[in-house]
Each structure stands twice: as C-alpha cells, then as structure tokens.
Amino acid sequence: MAALATTGKLSSAKEASSAELAAEKAVVVTLTVNDRSHQLLVEPRWSLLHVLREHLGLTGTKVGCERGECGACTVLIDDLPRYACLTLAVELEQAPLVLMSFSRRPRRQWPRPRR
Numbered sequence: 154m155a156a157l158a159t160t161g162k163l164s165s166a167k168e169a170s171s172a173e174l175a176a177e178k179a180v181v182v183t184l185t186v187n188d189r190s191h192q193l194l195v196e197p198r199w200s201l202l203h204v205l206r207e208h209l210g211l212t213g214t215k216v217g218c219e220r221g222e223c224g225a226c227t228v229l230i231d232d233l234p235r236y237a238c239l240t241l242a243v244e245l246e247q248a249p250l251v252l253m254s255f256s257r258r259p260r261r262q263w264p265r266p267r268r
Contacts, residue, residue, distance in 0.1 A: 201240040
C-alpha cells in the first residue's frame with residue numbers, strides 16, 4: 154500500500170467555504186452565567202468551555218485535559234457539577250450556569266483541609 158502525503162494545509166477557498174458552512178449552521182443560544190444572560194451565535198460543535206473562554210472572556214474556567222478526566226473545567230449547571238469540555242453550549246439554552254471560580258461564598262467559609 155502506498156503512503157499518502159499531505160501538506161497539512163487547506164487551500165484558502167476550502168477554508169472559506171468550510172467557514173461559511175459552519176456559520177450557516179450556527180444557532181442563537183441564550184446562556185445564563187452567574188445570573189447574567191448572554192445571547193450568542195454558537196456553532197453546534199462548540200464546547201461550553203470554548204464559549205466561556207473564547208467568546209465570553211470568562212477565563213476562570215480552566216483548560217486541562219479536554220477529555221473530562223481532570224475536572225479543571227468543572228461548572229455547576231442546575232446545581233450539578235459538569236465538565237465544560239464535554240458539554241456542548243447548544244445544550245444549555247436557559248439552564249442556570251455557575252462558574253466554580255466565581256462562587257459567591259466567601260473564602261473563609263470553605264471547609265479547611267485536615268492535617
């Protein structure tokens with residue numbers, strides 16, 4: 154079997170047509186993050202992690218493994234912890250979302266680790 158060589162780059166015409174196709178499939182989603190409503194044009198393939206960091210500028214949700222193993226991207230959705238890297242943003246229409254790093258609970262009230 155012969156090896157297949159690739160350049161790793163698409164032609165600009167192909168890139169433009171795939172960007173146009175993705176934009177056609179985008180949907181308007183309203184996300185409620187920390188009691189603030191945000192209306193966004195979201196592609197169905199975008200993770201919640203991507204939308205929070207790249208489109209809303211909320212970098213408190215961290216990028217870790219991007220496979221749902223490390224928990225760095227954990228957020229609360231309807232008061233239940235979920236991995237933002239494995240959750241599609243289009244799934245969250247009107248669901249209340251709380252970012253873990255923006256919890257309103259004062260720092261001194263968190264339980265202290267035992268020694």
